[in-house]
Amino acid sequence: MAEVPIPTCRWGIITTGLISSWFVADLVAPRSDAKARHVIQAIGSSSLDKSKGFAAKYLKDAASAHDPALYGSYAEVYSDPNVDCVYIGSPHGFHKRDCLAAIAAGKNILCEKAFTINAREAREVFDAAKQKGVYIAEAMWLRHRPMVTELRRLLYEDNVIGEVFRTASDFQMYLDMAGLPSTSRYKDIDLGAGSLLDIGIYALTWAILTLEPKAPAQREMPKIMAAQSFVDGIEVTTSVVLHYPSSGRQGIVSSTTERKNGASQIVATIDGTNGFVEVEGSAPSHPRSFTVYPKWTGDEKPQGKKYDFDRPQQGFIYEADNTALDLAAGRKESPVMPWSETIRVMEIMDEIRRQGGTKYSVDAA
Numbered sequence: 001m002a003e004v005p006i007p008t009c010r011w012g013i014i015t016t017g018l019i020s021s022w023f024v025a026d027l028v029a030p031r032s033d034a035k036a037r038h039v040i041q042a043i044g045s046s047s048l049d050k051s052k053g054f055a056a057k058y059l060k061d062a063a064s065a066h067d068p069a070l071y072g073s074y075a076e077v078y079s080d081p082n083v084d085c086v087y088i089g090s091p092h093g094f095h096k097r098d099c100l101a102a103i104a105a106g107k108n109i110l111c112e113k114a115f116t117i118n119a120r121e122a123r124e125v126f127d128a129a130k131q132k133g134v135y136i137a138e139a140m141w142l143r144h145r146p147m148v149t150e151l152r153r154l155l156y157e158d159n160v161i162g163e164v165f166r167t168a169s170d171f172q173m174y175l176d177m178a179g180l181p182s183t184s185r186y187k188d189i190d191l192g193a194g195s196l197l198d199i200g201i202y203a204l205t206w207a208i209l210t211l212e213p214k215a216p217a218q219r220e221m222p223k224i225m226a227a228q229s230f231v232d233g234i235e236v237t238t239s240v241v242l243h244y245p246s247s248g249r250q251g252i253v254s255s256t257t258e259r260k261n262g263a264s265q266i267v268a269t270i271d272g273t274n275g276f277v278e279v280e281g282s283a284p285s286h287p288r289s290f291t292v293y294p295k296w297t298g299d300e301k302p303q304g305k306k307y308d309f310d311r312p313q314q315g316f317i318y319e320a321d322n323t324a325l326d327l328a329a330g331r332k333e334s335p336v337m338p339w340s341e342t343i344r345v346m347e348i349m350d351e352i353r354r355q356g357g358t359k360y361s362v363d364a365a
């Protein structure tokens with residue numbers, strides 16, 4: 001039988017920081033059941049030396065050996081005709097700037113979360129993408145995991161825990177704020193510092209994914225009650241209650257950079273009238289498996305059924321494959337994370353910040 005060709009995506013990577021290293025490492029790792037082929041076509045950084053160092057470190061053993069073009073600027077990546085899609089891994093405070101520059105050059109884009117600082121910036125970027133006719137999507141990689149699709153099927157088609165009434169998710173990541181330089185993206189307010197946009201967004205995503213069965217195609221704006229705490233002007237803890245008027249479902253969503261997730265490996269809990277689900281992993285961004293339990297009525301925790309999933313590297317390959325498939329199909333939006341859903345998430349976070357008190361300078365614009 002003739003082999004069905006898989007699409008190839010030639011990526012231009014913007015920045016050489018942590019997330020770019022994770023993304024690239026996953027893309028070049030060998031695998032057998034590839035839905036798409038990924039080529040690291042170009043790397044753009046604030047300095048050529050950093051691009052060279054990044055390529056030497058993360059691409060030297062790559063099975064898909066391909067020498068990327070190495071640039072000492074982002075603009076050279078945007079104007080490289082061999083780049084199909086730009087991956088933006090700059091701090092969130094620069095996402096609008098970097099997206100608009102790539103769009104102006106006619107490039108397709110996968111941009112890290114949080115997509116922008118606020119919903120207004122996100123709308124501006126999507127308007128520009130629409131006018132230019134390019135693809136753009138927020139890299140909310142959690143939504144692309146096969147585990148999430150299976151969990152939602154079990155919750156809302158098989159109704160394995162009865163009526164879902166509540167989800168709780170907490171993202172804890174200890175940061176030694178005093179020890180960080182003032183230029184760190186975790187500390188510089190103009191880069192988008194604060195736990196909500198950085199890690200709370202994952203806890204929020206777990207609530208949306210498990211409380212709204214048909215999102216993003218059909219969704220409901222929850223009522224929001226939120227509080228935030230600050231150290232030296234930077235938000236370090238956010239707690240939110242979401243309440244969905246039509247179903248009564250509640251989300252309890254929180255994030256903190258003041259405390260490390262200790263022994264707990266539970267990153268989200270979903271409660272239903274006949275049972276509950278615990279999602280296991282090292283953080284809400286890194287789920288590993290989930291276990292479906294019957295209703296807990298006695299003293300002992302009941303026996304659950306565990307659903308384990310393949311863990312190809314960190315799991316960035318799912319969003320990368322879907323981006324390549326979107327581009328090959330000529331789509332301008334990701335069906336997994338469409339523009340309207342990114343805007344909705346930003347609007348929820350805007351409201352949390354309005355109640356909690358986090359203000360970024362661009363909010364005033």
Ligand SMILES: NC(=O)C1=CN([C@@H]2O[C@H](COP(=O)(O)OP(=O)(O)OC[C@H]3O[C@@H](n4cnc5c(N)ncnc54)[C@H](OP(=O)(O)O)[C@@H]3O)[C@@H](O)[C@H]2O)C=CC1
Nearest residue numbers: 015016017018019020045046050089090091092112113114
């Ligand atoms: N999906 C996920 O799991 C993760 C997503 N992220 C997201 O990725 C983005 C970047 O995070 P992360 O990689 O951890 O950040 P890093 O600080 O590790 O890297 C950011 C990179 O952006 C570039 N940059 C440009 N200007 C600045 C500046 N003024 N200060 C700092 N960096 C600058 C630098 O690259 P250069 O010098 O090469 O231009 C730098 O290496 C954030 O939006 C974050 O939310 C982060 C971690 C995980």
Ligand SMILES: O=C1OC[C@@H](O)[C@H](O)[C@H]1O
Nearest residue numbers: 019113173198199283285
């Ligand atoms: O997205 C993220 O997940 C993992 C964290 O290390 C990081 O700060 C955050 O941006």
